[in-house]
Amino acid sequence: MSFLDLKNVTKIYPNGTKAVHETSLSIDEGEFMVFVGPSGCGKSTLLRMVAGLEDITEGDINLDGKLMNEVDPSERDVAMVFQNYALYPHMNVYNNLAYGLKNRGIDKETIEQKVNDAAKLLQISDYLQRKPSMLSGGQRQRVAMGRAIVRNPKIFLFDEPLSNLDAKLRIQMRLEIKKLQQKVGVTSIFVTHDQVEAMTLADRLAVINNGIIEQLGTPIEIYDNPKSLFVAGFIGSPQMNFLDGNLKNKTLSAEGFEIKDINSDFEGEVTLGIRPEHLSQSENALISLKVELVEQLGSDNLVYGQLKNKKDFCYRCPGNQTIEKGSNLSLNIENNKYYIFDKSTGKRVN
Amino acid sequence: MKIKPLQIIAHIILILGVLLMVVPIWISFASSSHDSVTILTEGMKFHIGDQLARNYNEVLNEKGGWSEEVTAAKMFINSFIMALGIATLKVVISAMSAYALVYYRFKLAVPIFWLIFITLLVPLEVRIFPSYKIVSDLGLTNSYTGLILPLVASATATFFFRQFYKTIPDELLESAKLDGANGWSFFIDFLVPLSKTMIAAMFIFMFVYGYSQYLWPLIMTTAEEYWTVVMGMKIIYTESYEGVALPRTAERFAYIILSMIPPVLVVVFLQKWFIKGLIQTEK
Ligand SMILES: Nc1ncnc2c1ncn2[C@@H]1O[C@H](COP(=O)(O)OP(=O)(O)O)[C@@H](O)[C@H]1O
Ligand SMILES: [Mg+2]
Numbered sequence: 001m002s003f004l005d006l007k008n009v010t011k012i013y014p015n016g017t018k019a020v021h022e023t024s025l026s027i028d029e030g031e032f033m034v035f036v037g038p039s040g041c042g043k044s045t046l047l048r049m050v051a052g053l054e055d056i057t058e059g060d061i062n063l064d065g066k067l068m069n070e071v072d073p074s075e076r077d078v079a080m081v082f083q084n085y086a087l088y089p090h091m092n093v094y095n096n097l098a099y100g101l102k103n104r105g106i107d108k109e110t111i112e113q114k115v116n117d118a119a120k121l122l123q124i125s126d127y128l129q130r131k132p133s134m135l136s137g138g139q140r141q142r143v144a145m146g147r148a149i150v151r152n153p154k155i156f157l158f159d160e161p162l163s164n165l166d167a168k169l170r171i172q173m174r175l176e177i178k179k180l181q182q183k184v185g186v187t188s189i190f191v192t193h194d195q196v197e198a199m200t201l202a203d204r205l206a207v208i209n210n211g212i213i214e215q216l217g218t219p220i221e222i223y224d225n226p227k228s229l230f231v232a233g234f235i236g237s238p239q240m241n242f243l244d245g246n247l248k249n250k251t252l253s254a255e256g257f258e259i260k261d262i263n264s265d266f267e268g269e270v271t272l273g274i275r276p277e278h279l280s281q282s283e284n285a286l287i288s289l290k291v292e293l294v295e296q297l298g299s300d301n302l303v304y305g306q307l308k309n310k311k312d313f314c315y316r317c318p319g320n321q322t323i324e325k326g327s328n329l330s331l332n333i334e335n336n337k338y339y340i341f342d343k344s345t346g347k348r349v350n
Numbered sequence: 351m352k353i354k355p356l357q358i359i360a361h362i363i364l365i366l367g368v369l370l371m372v373v374p375i376w377i378s379f380a381s382s383s384h385d386s387v388t389i390l391t392e393g394m395k396f397h398i399g400d401q402l403a404r405n406y407n408e409v410l411n412e413k414g415g416w417s418e419e420v421t422a423a424k425m426f427i428n429s430f431i432m433a434l435g436i437a438t439l440k441v442v443i444s445a446m447s448a449y450a451l452v453y454y455r456f457k458l459a460v461p462i463f464w465l466i467f468i469t470l471l472v473p474l475e476v477r478i479f480p481s482y483k484i485v486s487d488l489g490l491t492n493s494y495t496g497l498i499l500p501l502v503a504s505a506t507a508t509f510f511f512r513q514f515y516k517t518i519p520d521e522l523l524e525s526a527k528l529d530g531a532n533g534w535s536f537f538i539d540f541l542v543p544l545s546k547t548m549i550a551a552m553f554i555f556m557f558v559y560g561y562s563q564y565l566w567p568l569i570m571t572t573a574e575e576y577w578t579v580v581m582g583m584k585i586i587y588t589e590s591y592e593g594v595a596l597p598r599t600a601e602r603f604a605y606i607i608l609s610m611i612p613p614v615l616v617v618v619f620l621q622k623w624f625i626k627g628l629i630q631t632e633k
Contacts, residue, residue: 053524080528086521090543097541103530147529255534 001062002026002109003187004093004155009059011045013097021211022059026202030166032181033191036198038234039208043191047157050189052076064154074103079148080088080157082165084214085140086306087132087210093119093143094128095326102153121180132245138169149184156181156188162197175223193237199223207231229346232273232339238302238314240339243272247349255309257286259333262342266349275338276316284333294323303329375610382603386601389599404603410483420574422582422605428497429561429579430612435498436560437616444504445549448511449537456566463512474566482569492573501560506553514548515541550624557616576587579609 004027011020019042027033035043044332048054050061052073061068070075078237079100088096097115098284106114119125122142132140141161158177162170178201192198194286198205199219207214207222207230215222215231245254248269252259280285288308294337295302296319303315303323317329318322341350377394384399410423419565440633447466451459474481490496518541526536564580572579577585586598586605 051524051528053527073524074530074532076528078528080525082521082525084519084521086519086525088522088526088540090540099526099531102527103535151529 001065003029003031003064004189005060005062006046006050007060007062008033009021009049009061009147010048011042011049011054012057019211020049023213024059025206025213025216027187029187030185032178032188032190032201032203034198034202034205036192036195036202036205036207036234039193041208043193043208044159045211047080047144047189047229050155051078051080051157053080053321068188077151077154078157079151079153079155080159081148081161083160085144085164087143087147088186089132090133093124093135093146095263096132096143097146097150099167100147104151114150118146121183122146132190134214135184137165138173138342141173145180148187152186153189158188158190160192161190162192163194172241175267177201196237203350207234209234215346226273227348228337229271229273229341229348232341232348236275238276238316240275241272241313242274243307243311244343245270245272245340252340255311256288256307259286259338262340262350264350266340266342269343270349271341271343273341274333275337276314278334278337279315279317279331280334281317281329282332285330287313287331287333289329289331289347291323291325291327291329296327305329354397363517376605378603380609382600382607386598386600388598389603401600405417406608409601409608420577422577422608425577425579425582426608426612428494428576429609431494431495432563432567432578433557433560433612435494436501436563437556439498439502440504440507440556440560441462441549441552443502444507444552445511445541445545446537448508449541451508451512452515452582453533453536463508466503466505468505469503474501477564478569481566484568492571493578494576496570497567497576497578498560501563501566504556507556510548510552511545514545524619537542544621550620554617554620554624558613583609 004025006023006025008022009020010018010022012018020317021047022213034092035046037043045054049056050068052071054070056069061284063076077293088099092097094115097118098111099112101111115128116125119128121313122145124139124142124146127135127139132143136142144161161177162173165173174197176192184333189221190198190201192201204217205219205222209230215227217225218271219235222231222235226235229242233242243254245252246268247262247264247269250260250262250264252262252270252272288303290307293304295304299319301317301319301321301323303317305313305315307313315329323329338350339348341347342349377396380396380398381389381394382405383402384395385401388399389395411421413421451463485491485496485500488496490499522540523536526540531539562580563578564584567576567578568581569582583605584601
């Protein structure tokens with residue numbers, strides 16, 4: 001059994017909402033797991049069941065070899081960072097950090113040392129006497145982290161902790177969280193709806209949709225090898241291009257072009273997925289794109305336009321190429337990096 | 351800084367308000383420092399007279415009543431104890447029952463809340479006979495417990511605490527739970543400090559409520575040693591009709607001034623808490 005083990009966990013809220021369906025998942029000690037999915041897919045619910053803040057309708061959760069289903073959150077030895085931080089408004093930063101330790105009956109000197117160590121690690125030593133209301137968003141974020149770290153819990157749980165920060169700070173804190181987790185080595189689950197955040201933080205990623213884990217794997221595995229239409233569309237930015245097509249005798253006919261020798265015996269209506277970054281320009285290629293808009297990011301250009309059949313399409317090329325608005329590009333798929341999905345089930349078929 | 355006409359008007363209104371509050375008290379105080387005869391013949395006074403110490407000494411220490419044993423000082427103490435007991439218990443009980451109603455989501459929480467709320471319709475005066483019966487059956491007449499106990503439940507305070515607790519975000523409780531807080535420590539470590547202002551305000555209101563009780567102590571107490579200030583006020587006013595001597599008007603004023611001191615002290619002690627909470631919301 002691994003460190004954290006979820007077995008057929010289901011959550012049905014009293015009002016009948018089925019938020020999580022028979023989810024099974026194992027997380028190893030020290031691993032950084034990210035739950036990613038659109039808003040309302042049940043990521044928070046899953047996390048809160050691990051914390052003990054929601055009852056488990058069905059299934060088992062084991063942490064460090066012990067069944068957690070009936071264990072009170074205060075006894076689980078887990079720490080959580082909330083989206084709005086949930087700092088204790090009437091306590092100064094020091095007491096915010098110390099409160100959990102006091103409740104565990106740890107003596108004063110040890111508490112002081114632990115709090116000071118955590119404060120140093122998070123660079124909040126200067127604010128220990130301040131109340132949370134006198135801190136900036138980033139500082140509050142650090143205090144929330146500190147409160148989790150100082151207790152040295154079995155597992156860290158993060159519920160979208162960066163979504164209240166501005167873009168620049170978000171990227172900075174993302175990096176710090178990753179560094180910190182590597183330094184402290186605590187098993188962590190991080191919930192986010194932002195796929196970039198998910199990709200950059202995760203050791204392993206669980207893409208969740210409608211209360212079901214659609215795919216589980218390392219960020220690169222999931223990016224390179226999405227198992228369903230949903231995962232393919234959700235992971236990657238800008239989004240994968242999707243084209244309708246038909247697969248027969250290992251030949252895919254999309255509107256305007258054909259691909260032969262496809263590694264699949266599937267026959268029928270399919271969706272063809274091509275990432276914007278897996279295209280390159282060449283003479284008389286498969287796809288012809290009429291350029292409508294170019295976003296210059298510096299390192300890259302994002303080229304938006306339409307295919308012959310008026311379908312929107314995106315192409316990503318290095319920033320040093322100049323591309324004229326209104327021109328026609330002829331694009332090839334690099335190294336056969338395309339994905340074919342069964343149109344009716346969304347399952348990958350190639 | 352330039353003073354605008356609007357500000358001047360605002361200040362005039364404020365000053366008038368202050369005068370309206372302060373002048374009657376000053377007149378009472380000034381009048382309490384004269385001879386009763388002076389007041390009776392010349393009317394109320396604006397300046398301090400020479401009988402201050404004598405009048406106050408007499409009011410505080412003269413033994414009165416049928417038994418000639420109870421003094422005004424004793425009545426102040428009685429009222430103070432009664433009001434303190436009522437206010438403290440009211441605040442503690444309402445805060446705790448509101449906590450139970452908001453945080454322990456048992457099925458009957460809502461009906462119970464409404465039941466508590468409905469008791470607003472039956473104040474003590476309405477249920478005074480059953481209350482008296484219960485208290486006297488318990489053998490609590492002529493005791494502080496008997497004075498205090500029937501008044502310690504408060505629907506109003508429960509309601510206000512409940513409304514306040516409902517505004518505290520759930521994450522705070524969840525976060526505290528994960529930090530190892532149990533039901534009791536969440537109440538003591540979080541709800542109490544967060545509702546300091548509320549507690550101070552409630553305490554003041556309830557203290558004044560307890561201090562100004564009249565009917566209940568009147569019915570409850572037969573022994574003069576449990577008489578309260580408001581009862582004393584009645585006595586000091588009826589006394590002169592017994593035809594013994596001239597009405598002791600100056601002493602009445604002294605008594606009134608003295609009777610204001612305990613509530614004023616409570617406000618003065620709690621106002622720092624109270625005002626601090628009003629200007630900085632920590633949530
Ligand atoms: N307390 C609740 N009672 C009923 N339904 C809820 C409750 N909390 C969440 N839900 C529902 O459960 C689903 C999953 O919610 P949540 O786990 O918060 O999603 P996410 O965190 O992925 O955005 C949503 O449809 C939401 O409306
Ligand atoms: Mg959520």
